[in-house]
Amino acid sequence: MPSQLVDQYFRADKLPQIWCPGCGHGIITRAITVAIEQLGLDPDKVCVVSGIGCSSRAPGYLDFNTLHTTHGRALAFATGIKLANPELKVIVIMGDGDATAIGGNHFIHTCRRNIDLTAIIFNNNIYGMTGGQYSPLTPKFDKGTTAPYGNIDRTFDICDLAAAAGATYVGRGTSYHANVVTSLVKKGIMNEGFSLIEAISGCPTYYGRKNKKGGPVDMMQWQKDNAVTVTAAEKMTPEQLEGKFLIGEFKNKPEPEYTKEYQNIINNLQGRDV
Amino acid sequence: MKNEGLKANEVDYGKLIINADWCKGCGICTAFCPTKAIVLKNEKVTIADIDKCTQCGLCELRCPDYAIYVGRKKNEQKD
Numbered sequence: 219m220p221s222q223l224v225d226q227y228f229r230a231d232k233l234p235q236i237w238c239p240g241c242g243h244g245i246i247t248r249a250i251t252v253a254i255e256q257l258g259l260d261p262d263k264v265c266v267v268s269g270i271g272c273s274s275r276a277p278g279y280l281d282f283n284t285l286h287t288t289h290g291r292a293l294a295f296a297t298g299i300k301l302a303n304p305e306l307k308v309i310v311i312m313g314d315g316d317a318t319a320i321g322g323n324h325f326i327h328t329c330r331r332n333i334d335l336t337a338i339i340f341n342n343n344i345y346g347m348t349g350g351q352y353s354p355l356t357p358k359f360d361k362g363t364t365a366p367y368g369n370i371d372r373t374f375d376i377c378d379l380a381a382a383a384g385a386t387y388v389g390r391g392t393s394y395h396a397n398v399v400t401s402l403v404k405k406g407i408m409n410e411g412f413s414l415i416e417a418i419s420g421c422p423t424y425y426g427r428k429n430k431k432g433g434p435v436d437m438m439q440w441q442k443d444n445a446v447t448v449t450a451a452e453k454m455t456p457e458q459l460e461g462k463f464l465i466g467e468f469k470n471k472p473e474p475e476y477t478k479e480y481q482n483i484i485n486n487l488q489g490r491d492v
Numbered sequence: 493m494k495n496e497g498l499k500a501n502e503v504d505y506g507k508l509i510i511n512a513d514w515c516k517g518c519g520i521c522t523a524f525c526p527t528k529a530i531v532l533k534n535e536k537v538t539i540a541d542i543d544k545c546t547q548c549g550l551c552e553l554r555c556p557d558y559a560i561y562v563g564r565k566k567n568e569q570k571d
Binding site: 220221224225228230231233234235237238239240241242243244245248393394396397422433434435438439 | 495513517519520553554559
């Protein structure tokens with residue numbers, strides 16, 4: 219019998235998952251369920267939506283209301299669910315390519331709309347499921363199947379992009395810092411509005427192998443060594459921050475939420491007509 | 493417990509419980525175990541020295557496959 223957490227929130231008969239040995243996705247998926255457990259949410263009132271990709275396999279293992287949708291369109295489906303059933307807590311799981319390439323337009327407009335969804339982007343820097351093509355999050359000069367001599371595109375910063383597009387809660391964690399992911403997801407679910415949490419995950423099979431980043435342990439060690447919390451970064455010089463990345467809460471600025479605004483219009487119009 | 497009848501090949505070591513069927517041998521738990529109480533053998537996690545385990549839970553936190561978890565201490569056990 220699996221652990222109490224897995225027993226309660228996972229479809230344990232579907233385990234072990236399909237993900238490669240050492241893939242960070244399993245760790246982040248678990249961190250999300252810990253957040254749901256700590257908030258004491260009713261599993262029947264939680265809906266987990268995903269698109270297509272390695273990360274999007276996650277809802278298949280989670281025992282909530284789950285929806286596995288089309289590539290890049292998870293946020294569009296989730297918007298529909300939230301508008302039809304505003305009492306649901308809707309959690310969207312996407313990958314870096316799913317969210318920022320194919321679903322890029324859905325992503326920025328969902329941020330702008332500030333609808334009460336919690337999106338978690340599993341960022342493994344590559345398209346894992348389809349064989350290691352470079353994604354908008356593959357760092358410059360790193361290699362992918364479709365960039366054998368190095369990728370010359372610059373990357374997005376998902377958190378900056380979301381904050382600029384209007385998301386009201388933005389944060390970043392890693393698979394090494396699973397507890398950070400849990401606390402960010404908790405705050406994201408509690409935030410009334412669109413919350414975006416980027417979770418950096420290691421892909422030892424494609425990204426790691428193509429870029430000689432070592433095995434699963436080396437990739438976790440890299441996250442440990444290079445992640446700097448927002449508070450620690452304030453006291454560091456630009457030279458010290460060279461090559462590092464920030465984790466923690468970047469933005470928490472509540473604004474009017476979309477389904478509430480929508481209901482206000484309905485109420486106003488019905489009041490006028492009657 | 494809805495998975496009571498699940499045939500998971502678990503071994504209860506008291507402080508830790510390991511399901512070797514789910515372990516993919518990535519080595520994350522053993523690498524980040526602060527007391528080195530666990531070790532990889534034949535690409536599966538096994539106990540090196542159970543007395544060293546402090547039940548800190550880092551293996552459970554970072555196992556991508558939920559193959560290892562902390563057994564409940566006696567005073568925490570529910571009926």
